[in-house]
Amino acid sequence: xxxxxxxxxxxGTYAVHYNDGDKEGSVAPDLVRELASxxxxxxxxARHGGGRKWxxxxxxxxxxxGTYAVxxxxxxxxxx
Numbered sequence: 001x002x003x004x005x006x007x008x009x010x011x012g013t014y015a016v017h018y019n020d021g022d023k024e025g026s027v028a029p030d031l032v033r034e035l036a037s038x039x040x041x042x043x044x045x046a047r048h049g050g051g052r053k054w055x056x057x058x059x060x061x062x063x064x065x066g067t068y069a070v071x072x073x074x075x076x077x078x079x080x
Contacts, residue, residue: 002035002066019066038068046070048078 003018013026038044038059045054046068060069060077070078 005032035066038062044068044070046072046078048072048076 001018001020001022003016003022005014006017006023007015009015009026011026013028014032016024016027016032018024040059040061042059043056044059045056047053048055048070055072055074055076057070057072060071060079062068063079072078
């Protein structure tokens, strides 16, 4: 679930504040990963329709739910 690290604890765990308002005070490092952040116009590769193959394109826009609109180099588009 997306969120932000509020603090690094002395034992190496993280205090996490999730985007939905929930909080956890002691999350193990192997359960936390950094999410990439993109801007409109950034060159990317994405899996059209969630398929297996990656296709080149550009970020069209960042959506409010944390997903991205993609404009593929072949002319296809995905709004979210």
